[in-house]
Amino acid sequence: MTGDMIIFAVSAVVAVFGAVMMIAQKNPVASVMFLILSLLAQAVCYVQLGALFLGAVLVVVYAGAIMVLFLFVIMLLNLRGREDLGLSSHPMNTITKFLLVVLLGVELVLIVKSVFMSGAVGGMMAKPTDDFGSVAQVAKLLFTKYMYPFQLTGVLLLVALVGAVVMARKDRSEIAHGAPSEEAVNEPTAGKVGR
Amino acid sequence: MLEMIIIAAIKVVVVIVAVLTGCAYSTLLERRVVAFMQNRVGPNTAGPWGLLTPLADGLKLIFKEDIVPAGVERMTYALAPVIAFIPSMLAFAVVPFTSDFSLFGREISGTLSDLNIGVIYIFAVTSLAVYGICLAGWSSGSKYSLLGGIRSSAQMISYELSYGLTIVGVILIANTLSMRELVAQQDTVTHWFIWRQPLGFLLYLTCAIAETNRAPFDLPEAESELVGGYHTEYSSMRFSMFFIGEYAAMLAVSCVGTTIFLGGWQGPFLPPIVWFVLKVFGCMFFYIWLRATFPRFRYDQLMNFGWKFLFPLALLNTMVTAFFVLWKG
Secondary structure: OOHHHHHHHHHHHHHHHHHHHHHHOOOHHHHHHHHHHHHHHHHHHHHHOOOHHHHHHHHHHHHHHHHHHHHHHHHHHOOOOHHHHOOOOOOOOHHHHHHHHHHHHHHHHHHHHHHHHHOOHHHHOOOOOOOOOOHHHHHHHHHOOOHHHHHHHHHHHHHHHHHHHHHHOOOHHHHHOOOOOHHHHHOOHHHHHHO | OHHHHHHHHHHHHHHHHHHHHHHHHHHHHHHHHHHHHOOOOOOOOOOHHHOOHHHHHHHHHHHOOOOOOOOOOHHHHHHHHHHHHHHHHHHHHHOOOOOOEEEOOEEEOOOOOOOOOHHHHHHHHHOOHHHHHHHHHHHOOOHHHHHHHHHHHHHHHHHHHHHHHHHHHHHHHHOOOOHHHHHHHOOOHHHOHHHHOHHHHHHHHHHHHHHOOOOOOOHHHOHHHHOOHHHOOOOHHHHHHHHHHHHHHHHHHHHHHHHHHOOOOOOOOOOHHHHHHHHHHHHHHHHHHHHHHOOOOOHHHHHHHHHHHHHHHHHHHHHHHHHHHHHHO
16 A cells, blocks of 8 residues: 555545536536546546656646636626526426436446456556656647547537637627627627626 | 755755845835836834835734634635645745855756756746635635635636746747756847847736736736635735735746746846846836836726737747747747
């Protein structure tokens, strides 16, 4: 039982705890906070495995940027409970939910089992190479072996971004008919709230 | 092993005490400097030259009544000041305060921990600072707080991108992410990265001010329109946690700016730690100077400035630097 093992055990438990609590919370802000907790614990796991860069990037991108946007939207809509989210009467009935949970549980067991069978567990705690997870190593993989997936992911995000802007943008004809002025439409939502 | 832990623990305590003292005296510095710039005297009664003012302020804040309004979300309300305070303290873990020195026959490094991704670590922890403000605004159950919180999250996300990009130029030239290594490369004044990345430095300063919600970017707590902004409903020690957090964040970005652009502890004649403190003091003075000089931005100006001016400029700076790094091989 080394220090590494203790750190891993604690962060892994916290990560799972945060993930479970995220689902169990009725208050959306509390859910976001537990998700952040889970992400931070995952970052600790990465760091403990020697992938410092991945751990830091996980915090920068997910905890530092994406979750802030989540929180921003929740605050902007002032969601405070299940009623606000419209989840009080979900169309899916209890039996379907139960079956889905069982299916996911079986999948989880199978995955864990296959990992144990492949014998990868023993090697999981060890660092493969000295510069494993270093910035140079990650960058090399991203720009050589995984070049196309990397670029395609970028395009995908761009498409989503443009799509969101198109959907949020009001029709030009509406502007002509009066209501909101062109300036107000072009400005980010935050600008309007801040006034 | 035990010796290592003890040394590390002592260093942590020394740094925390130094940073907290620095925060306390930054408040005095700010009040005195702003007073000087506005042709006033400023606080000068507690102790010689008002040097005991921070102590008196601290005592006052501790002994004030802690008022919790009725409509707050209790857990989040209590947690928010702590969340605002911790990330700015974490940033000091990788700052090289001084050169390595030996004390009682032991070699002691001038950094708490020399991560090989120090710069990214700093961005990781500073990006978390927004939660304190956001959650404080949301949990207070007051419209002014909520508006302050929403403003701050929009502002900090907008400026974080440019903030990160401003340092990429230096990283490309230096070819390292370790703060210690960055300082080592700036061994003479001519090697300071400010000369090789002047635009990067200016952009860094601007974004750092916006990231720490200081004037002229202090819209989350704009008194003229939002009462106190996100900390309207806070009082006593909880309020002072935000206060300390803000000053710690200012000190942190000053330390990081000093390390990355101004040569860190490098300098002739004087001992390294003195150089470091002097440079950080210079940055802090500049911060306060700006506050005393510039009026606050309007919200749409802030957003336009961030996205349409700072961000393209930071991107351009990165592209040009990358081009030259490639060209020179």
